[in-house]
Amino acid sequence: MTATTIDPAQPVLGTRRRWTVLAVCCLSMFLVGLDTTVVNVGLPAIGHGLGVGTRSLEWTVDAYTIVLAALLISSGALADRFGRRRVFQSGLAVFGAASLLCAWAPSVGALVAARAVQGIGASMLSPVALAIVVNAMPDPRERAQAIGIWASVFGLSMAVGPVTGGALVAGLGWRALFWINAPVIVAALVLSALFVPESRAPRARRLDIPGQALLTVAIGVLVGVLIEGPRIGWTAPAALAASGLACVATAGFVRVESRRREPLMDLRLFRSPVFSGAVAGAVAVFVALNATMLLSTLYLQHTRGFTPLAAGAATLPMAVGATVCAPWSGRLVGRIGPRTPLMLAGSFITAGALCLTGLDRHTSLPLLLFAYLLIGIGFGFANAPITNTAVSGLPPAQAGVAGAITSTARQFGAALGIALAGGLVAGTSPAGLARASHPGWLLVAACGLLLVPVAFASGPRDGRRNT
Numbered sequence: 001m002t003a004t005t006i007d008p009a010q011p012v013l014g015t016r017r018r019w020t021v022l023a024v025c026c027l028s029m030f031l032v033g034l035d036t037t038v039v040n041v042g043l044p045a046i047g048h049g050l051g052v053g054t055r056s057l058e059w060t061v062d063a064y065t066i067v068l069a070a071l072l073i074s075s076g077a078l079a080d081r082f083g084r085r086r087v088f089q090s091g092l093a094v095f096g097a098a099s100l101l102c103a104w105a106p107s108v109g110a111l112v113a114a115r116a117v118q119g120i121g122a123s124m125l126s127p128v129a130l131a132i133v134v135n136a137m138p139d140p141r142e143r144a145q146a147i148g149i150w151a152s153v154f155g156l157s158m159a160v161g162p163v164t165g166g167a168l169v170a171g172l173g174w175r176a177l178f179w180i181n182a183p184v185i186v187a188a189l190v191l192s193a194l195f196v197p198e199s200r201a202p203r204a205r206r207l208d209i210p211g212q213a214l215l216t217v218a219i220g221v222l223v224g225v226l227i228e229g230p231r232i233g234w235t236a237p238a239a240l241a242a243s244g245l246a247c248v249a250t251a252g253f254v255r256v257e258s259r260r261r262e263p264l265m266d267l268r269l270f271r272s273p274v275f276s277g278a279v280a281g282a283v284a285v286f287v288a289l290n291a292t293m294l295l296s297t298l299y300l301q302h303t304r305g306f307t308p309l310a311a312g313a314a315t316l317p318m319a320v321g322a323t324v325c326a327p328w329s330g331r332l333v334g335r336i337g338p339r340t341p342l343m344l345a346g347s348f349i350t351a352g353a354l355c356l357t358g359l360d361r362h363t364s365l366p367l368l369l370f371a372y373l374l375i376g377i378g379f380g381f382a383n384a385p386i387t388n389t390a391v392s393g394l395p396p397a398q399a400g401v402a403g404a405i406t407s408t409a410r411q412f413g414a415a416l417g418i419a420l421a422g423g424l425v426a427g428t429s430p431a432g433l434a435r436a437s438h439p440g441w442l443l444v445a446a447c448g449l450l451l452v453p454v455a456f457a458s459g460p461r462d463g464r465r466n467t
Contacts, residue, residue, distance in 0.1 A: 018136045022137070024195050029157070038162075041308055042169050042308060064115040066220050069412045071123035071216075072411065073405065073408060074123075084198070085132070086198065091128065099118065099179070135199050166313070208263055211260065219412060285345070285447065288443075289379055290418050296314075299433055314372070317372045329383070330384040342386070343452065353444035356371050389458045425440070
């Protein structure tokens with residue numbers, strides 16, 4: 001698992017070195033977020049270039065997020081055993097090589113396969129880098145601020161991604177979306193070699209191969225059914241068989257994990273209402289975010305006729321709201337606890353989604369921009385309290401497990417959001433896409449409302465925990 005406690009064998013770093021480590025590791029978060037948003041705005045161009053429809057485009061996104069969600073915890077275990085910096089740098093190399101394969105993909109099948117390999121590399125980046133950061137910052141208040149900055153980097157990647165992606169597609173074509181990763185990867189490799197100290201867990205956990213296999217099958221088959229169900233029919237033999245396989249894999253996973261001494265996912269953690277709420281909140285936030293990104297991309301380019309660059313610029317308020325509010329949220333969590341930021345997050349996400357439940361072909365641009373701003377503000381407020389609640393609501397010995405499970409929940413939510421939103425609009429004509437998206441915006445609003453009980457379950461208002 002990704003350990004988040006201080007390695008006793010490692011000396012405490014100076015202030016400047018600690019924040020340099022944070023900056024270097026944030027590059028990995030920027031890379032993962034940039035890749036998601038760049039690809040999202042380029043989906044129509046990819047579909048046109050490879051001659052595929054919405055359902056195949058869903059797979060180009062979800063092949064990445066499914067693999068990422070399934071491997072996050074095992075990557076953390078590898079990092080604990082072989083060294084966090086070493087695994088982090090290996091993830092950068094795999095991610096970079098897969099980006100080149102994506103850029104050269106001759107067909108949608110090759111692109112989906114390359115995106116899955118990208119997910120393998122990304123699984124070695126985000127949780128491992130977060131473990132490096134938290135290991136370097138033992139002070140809880142400083143850690144909360146660092147998590148806020150960490151979350152704001154994703155907002156920054158949202159800001160840069162759609163506009164950069166639109167410009168790349170307009171000027172160089174969709175394949176340039178994947179070349180953009182190269183300079184970031186090279187910079188991260190060099191800087192991590194210079195500034196990031198190597199660290200390992202005092203006691204490395206064993207790899208749980210049966211649990212890993214069952215988790216991968218459960219997530220992959222469930223998302224696959226949601227993507228393909230509208231096309232083949234929910235009661236078709238293939239859909240029913242796949243649904244049954246997902247249920248069997250999930251039941252098998254619970255049984256295996258409850259019997260292992262060192263499970264991939266310690267299910268006993270879910271006995272804590274605080275931790276369970278944080279996991280549910282992570283899923284809800286990323287379902288909302290990814291459903292918003294997909295529905296907005298398709299609506300703006302297919303229904304409204306925006307160019308990729310104009311579509312990216314239209315979503316800029318969402319990115320700005322997330323970038324500004326994420327560090328603010330981190331400071332609030334450090335001062336008064338997670339409840340208030342989570343309440344704000346749920347309120348803003350719900351309000352923004354409700355603005356779009358009556359979307360049509362002639363919805364005014366100011367209303368669109370205002371709704372995107374509200375959703376972005378909500379997302380900015382959400383990440384820091386969810387991460388901090390999951391990590392701080394349990395004893396330090398379990399914090400690494402909690403962080404890894406929460407990261408898995410985020411990526412599962414991302415895959416689920418794409419599958420659900422894509423299923424609502426797949427096969428819809430440009431003229432009917434706006435009306436078909438109405439249930440999707442209600443889904444986003446429901447995800448925002450879910451954060452309200454999560455906020456009340458997050459513990460005392462001042463953030464104190466009985467661990």
